[in-house]
Amino acid sequence: MRCRCLRVLQMLNFLRKFASLKIALLGMALLAIGAMLSYGNPLGTPVWVLVAPMALLAVNLVAAITTNPRINQQPGLLVFHVALLLLLLLATVGRLTHLDAHLELVVGTGFEADKLLEINAGPLHPGSFDSVHFVQGPYTVEYSPGMQRGLTHSHVKVKTAAGAWEGRIVGDDRPLVMDGYRFYTTFNKGFTSVLTWLPAGGAPVTGSVNMPSYPLFEYKQDNRWTPHGSNTEIKFWLQLKTAMNAEAHWVLDAASSSGVLIVTSGDKRYEVRLGEFVDLPQGRLRFEALTMWMGYRLFYDPTIQWLFFVAIMGILGLTHYFWKKINLQPWMDEKPDTIAEQAGKPLDGIGSPSSGKPSGNNAPVTTAYLTGEKH
Amino acid sequence: MVAEVPWLWSGLGAYFAATLIAIWGVAPRFAGMPVIQNRRHEYAVLAFLMLGVTLLAVAIAERWLRIGHGPWISLFELLMSQLWSLGLIFVLLYWRLPGLRPSAVIVLPVMWILGSWVLTLEPAASHFPPTYYNAWKWVHVGLGKIFLALLLAGVGLAGVLILRHTRRGQAWFRNMPSNVIVDRLAWRFMMLALVFDSLMLIAGAVWAQDAWGRYWAWDPLETSAFLTWLLLAIGLHLRLSYRVPPVVSGLMIIGVFMLAFATYFGAPYISPAAHKGVV
Ligand code: HEM
Numbered sequence: 001m002r003c004r005c006l007r008v009l010q011m012l013n014f015l016r017k018f019a020s021l022k023i024a025l026l027g028m029a030l031l032a033i034g035a036m037l038s039y040g041n042p043l044g045t046p047v048w049v050l051v052a053p054m055a056l057l058a059v060n061l062v063a064a065i066t067t068n069p070r071i072n073q074q075p076g077l078l079v080f081h082v083a084l085l086l087l088l089l090l091a092t093v094g095r096l097t098h099l100d101a102h103l104e105l106v107v108g109t110g111f112e113a114d115k116l117l118e119i120n121a122g123p124l125h126p127g128s129f130d131s132v133h134f135v136q137g138p139y140t141v142e143y144s145p146g147m148q149r150g151l152t153h154s155h156v157k158v159k160t161a162a163g164a165w166e167g168r169i170v171g172d173d174r175p176l177v178m179d180g181y182r183f184y185t186t187f188n189k190g191f192t193s194v195l196t197w198l199p200a201g202g203a204p205v206t207g208s209v210n211m212p213s214y215p216l217f218e219y220k221q222d223n224r225w226t227p228h229g230s231n232t233e234i235k236f237w238l239q240l241k242t243a244m245n246a247e248a249h250w251v252l253d254a255a256s257s258s259g260v261l262i263v264t265s266g267d268k269r270y271e272v273r274l275g276e277f278v279d280l281p282q283g284r285l286r287f288e289a290l291t292m293w294m295g296y297r298l299f300y301d302p303t304i305q306w307l308f309f310v311a312i313m314g315i316l317g318l319t320h321y322f323w324k325k326i327n328l329q330p331w332m333d334e335k336p337d338t339i340a341e342q343a344g345k346p347l348d349g350i351g352s353p354s355s356g357k358p359s360g361n362n363a364p365v366t367t368a369y370l371t372g373e374k375h
Numbered sequence: 376m377v378a379e380v381p382w383l384w385s386g387l388g389a390y391f392a393a394t395l396i397a398i399w400g401v402a403p404r405f406a407g408m409p410v411i412q413n414r415r416h417e418y419a420v421l422a423f424l425m426l427g428v429t430l431l432a433v434a435i436a437e438r439w440l441r442i443g444h445g446p447w448i449s450l451f452e453l454l455m456s457q458l459w460s461l462g463l464i465f466v467l468l469y470w471r472l473p474g475l476r477p478s479a480v481i482v483l484p485v486m487w488i489l490g491s492w493v494l495t496l497e498p499a500a501s502h503f504p505p506t507y508y509n510a511w512k513w514v515h516v517g518l519g520k521i522f523l524a525l526l527l528a529g530v531g532l533a534g535v536l537i538l539r540h541t542r543r544g545q546a547w548f549r550n551m552p553s554n555v556i557v558d559r560l561a562w563r564f565m566m567l568a569l570v571f572d573s574l575m576l577i578a579g580a581v582w583a584q585d586a587w588g589r590y591w592a593w594d595p596l597e598t599s600a601f602l603t604w605l606l607l608a609i610g611l612h613l614r615l616s617y618r619v620p621p622v623v624s625g626l627m628i629i630g631v632f633m634l635a636f637a638t639y640f641g642a643p644y645i646s647p648a649a650h651k652g653v654v
Pocket of ligand 1: 057
């Protein structure tokens with residue numbers, strides 16, 4: 001029994017060494033430097049400039065919360081500092097399990113994990129998209145004069161847990177949320193030519209050629225493709241007719257758009273309309289359909305709701321502490337309210353709140369003047 | 376001239392009158408008197424500030440009707456709306472806490488930085504980006520306004536702490552409470568500012584998650600806002616650890632305010648990539 005108490009005391013003594021407010025100040029200063037180095041997310045700044053000070057602050061917080069009665073005996077302040085610690089832990093879990101990626105989905109096609117681009121995932125990301133099933137439907141994007149982008153309405157069909165397909169409209173700040181994965185529409189979207197390729201002597205294949213983002217790259221709607229087994233590249237240029245109007249309101253959608261595909265192979269150039277085909281040396285190409293693709297941003301972080309909850313709890317704690325502080329000592333009370341004000345002593349270690357003598361500044365004061373009471 | 380400009384000018388005119396009267400009110404003609412016998416000028420300051428707030432509210436409403444959306448986007452709109460909200464919250468504090476009234480001679484001139492800046496800008500209509508349809512913008516912007524106004528009230532008191540080191544300052548602020556109380560009041564504003572700053576960051580993160588699919592990405596504005604929050608925390612803890620002289624305490628508050636000011640009116644307009652929500 002004595003032995004266990006001793007061990008606890010030893011541990012508390014050990015923790016006390018890390019509980020100093022000076023370490024907190026150092027940690028905060030280092031974190032400020034880390035944040036400045038991360039300003040605007042420059043390439044090449046190691047994540048350690050943020051992680052190291054945060055780790056120091058976390059250790060410091062654990063030590064202060066467990067050993068400093070000025071924190072752990074003031075409920076509001078305790079809740080606030082515990083919330084800070086939990087935020088650090090949650091952010092860590094979030095970074096380890098998160099996933100960020102991009103995706104270009106052609107209207108009429110479904111989500112597949114191997115379509116993901118620029119994947120950036122934490123090492124502990126579960127990585128299963130087993131219950132994410134949706135199919136891209138048509139979409140519209142509104143534009144104001146001056147080519148200012150307005151609202152996006154993207155129709156998707158989602159497979160529910162019961163196996164039924166359900167229609168939803170997503171866009172801008174309304175993501176499609178499935179199994180914790182959040183799909184956000186982006187400014188990156190454009191036109192797609194659906195083509196069928198009939199190689200000489202081979203089986204036909206139908207696929208799509210995504211043109212660059214529209215209207216951002218309205219002036220260069222081109223792409224290229226080399227058929228399987230051939231070494232001659234085919235160049236595509238889509239001559240579009242859309243509702244685009246720089247001076248007026250207009251809506252981008254597939255229904256009010258049409259296009260002619262200019263196909264170049266070697267030094268030959270062909271104009272292909274919808275439903276037409278062209279015979280190239282490598283095979284026959286048919287322009288099946290003009291449709292669109294939508295660029296999504298994919299975000300996964302299982303901690304976001306918890307981060308919100310803990311942050312709000314922390315603020316409630318701080319508000320409670322603030323409230324008690326005002327009630328304990330009104331604004332105009334001459335008595336100092338912090339240890340520092342009382343004696344100029346550092347706060348590290350143990351002290352009792354608000355138990356000091358008035359400080360040297362004893363200028364006469366009319367307290368009623370401050371609060372507006374009548375004499 | 377567009378509809379809101381005459382109202383803006385008249386609102387600023389009212390603020391200007393309030394500033395002059397506030398300065399006249401603390402001027403050294405009272406020096407040596409133990410108490411101010413006549414505080415009627417404070418009612419004039421209060422009345423002109425209220426008038427200014429009302430006229431600026433009309434200016435904002437006129438512009439809203441003219442361009443079809445609130446003052447969220449351009450620097451002209453942001454400055455106009457901050458002048459209104461800073462004025463409104465300062466009026467409330469001025470009214471409820473008469474003890475800090477002489478600090479209006481610091482607070483109002485600081486507001487003139489915004490006042491003279493807005494006059495140099497074009498009131499051209501701005502574009503309303505799709506991400507601004509989100510209801511969190513109200514929460515985020517509203518909390519941010521309270522945060523900045525509380526910092527500004529702190530700056531007023533910080534100015535008192537600093538200027539009291541001069542003879543003129545001592546005369547101006549002779550009827551304010553002692554430095555211990557002014558300092559505490561200032562830091563209570565700072566702690567309350569921390570509450571609203573934290574809430575603003577939370578609301579901003581929720582909005583960013585909705586708008587851009589990430590809650591935090593160290594973009595210039597986020598980084599600058601985080602540094603402001605951290606500087607506030609450092610200030611509060613420094614005061615807990617050390618005996619901070621009033622001048623240093625005042626300078627710390629001004630430092631936090633300057634960083635917040637740069638965050639609000641600098642970061643989003645210096646870097647084209649900063650998060651204005653416009654893409
Ligand atoms: C990371 C390590 C930290 C430690 C060890 C720590 C420790 C402390 C201690 C010992 C107190 C004194 C309580 C009292 O005297 O009544 C305190 C107060 C406080 N802390 Fe922290 N803290 C830390 C981080 C933070 C951070 C990041 C913030 C964020 C803003 C924060 C905000 C506050 C506030 C607002 C108070 C009340 C100050 C006052 O009454 O004037 N703390 N903290």
